[in-house]
Amino acid sequence: MIKVEHLTKQFSLNKEQKKEAGTTDKFAFAVNNISFDCKPGEIFSLLGPNGAGKTTTLRMLSTVITPTSGSIIMGGINAVTHPNEARRKIGFLTGSTGLYTRLNAHELIDYFASLYGVSNQMLIERKKYLFDLLDMNEFAHKRIGKLSTGMKQKVSICRTMIHDPEIVIFDEPTSGLDVITAESIIQLIRDCKSQNKTVIFSSHIMGEVDLLCDSLAIIHKGQMKYQGSMQKFREKMSEKSITAEFIKTVQA
Numbered sequence: 001m002i003k004v005e006h007l008t009k010q011f012s013l014n015k016e017q018k019k020e021a022g023t024t025d026k027f028a029f030a031v032n033n034i035s036f037d038c039k040p041g042e043i044f045s046l047l048g049p050n051g052a053g054k055t056t057t058l059r060m061l062s063t064v065i066t067p068t069s070g071s072i073i074m075g076g077i078n079a080v081t082h083p084n085e086a087r088r089k090i091g092f093l094t095g096s097t098g099l100y101t102r103l104n105a106h107e108l109i110d111y112f113a114s115l116y117g118v119s120n121q122m123l124i125e126r127k128k129y130l131f132d133l134l135d136m137n138e139f140a141h142k143r144i145g146k147l148s149t150g151m152k153q154k155v156s157i158c159r160t161m162i163h164d165p166e167i168v169i170f171d172e173p174t175s176g177l178d179v180i181t182a183e184s185i186i187q188l189i190r191d192c193k194s195q196n197k198t199v200i201f202s203s204h205i206m207g208e209v210d211l212l213c214d215s216l217a218i219i220h221k222g223q224m225k226y227q228g229s230m231q232k233f234r235e236k237m238s239e240k241s242i243t244a245e246f247i248k249t250v251q252a
Contacts, residue, residue, distance in 0.1 A: 002038040002061065002167060002198055007031055007070035009056050009222075030056040032222040033070070038215075040166075041196040043189065045203070045213035045230075049250055053222040054202055055094075058171050061200070062092035075166050075198075088116065091165035093157055093173050101145030105136060105155045108144060109162055116163035123162070130158045133191070134184050150181035157185060167198045174208065186212065206243045220250040 009031040018024060031053040038044040048054040059065045061072055063083035072079040072086075079086035100108055106127075113123045131137050134154040139147060144155060157173065170189060174182035189212060192199045203209055209216065209230075216233060218226040226233065226249050239245040 003073040010068040042214040045216040048219040091160040093160040094171040105140040
């Protein structure tokens with residue numbers, strides 16, 4: 001369960017940034033007073049155009065950055081005041097996270113499992129499940145620096161999931177991937193839902209959103225533009241497609 005209340009992230013502006021923005025303000029809001037809930041056993045989509053504050057929100061939820069104000073409760077833990085405890089419950093996948101290219105997949109996954117305190121038996125079971133699901137066995141012993149983009153993404157996902165987190169945050173997990181690799185990731189997201197995990201899924205591919213999500217929130221310029229179930233979003237649509245309705249919502 002994730003409960004977000006009045007979440008705000010404010011950044012200071014330097015002289016050059018003020019000039020570019022055409023403002024004399026000392027600060028700018030990346031996220032401004034947003035609230036939402038994500039429940040176990042459902043897929044919650046957080047959507048927004050580039051620069052909307054979506055990635056900043058996901059980074060605050062994952063404890064990578066600290067909010068200026070507001071509260072984040074992750075699996076019963078206050079992630080703002082107790083980030084280390086919250087991290088044990090979270091798996092966070094983002095395209096900007098690097099990999100140790102001199103290690104192979106087995107070595108990297110073993111290393112991160114040790115950081116999470118995963119037992120040897122659980123490590124064996126989780127690696128078998130994830131390597132089979134993501135079709136990683138053929139390249140698991142190759143150095144990561146020699147892998148394709150899709151293979152590296154699979155390693156990143158395996159690292160995200162190795163400790164069997166109860167809360168999983170996917171920030172554009174299929175971006176730039178081939179159809180086969182993307183489908184294996186879609187299946188993993190479905191598995192997370194069936195395992196009653198709390199899942200946040202962010203994507204610019206509206207077909208994936210329509211296929212996967214149970215509820216959604218749309219943010220633009222740091223502010224909430226829509227929040228509710230996917231069913232209600234479809235029912236209120238006045239446009240012919242999910243994409244067109246999304247554009248209409250952010251431009252309203």
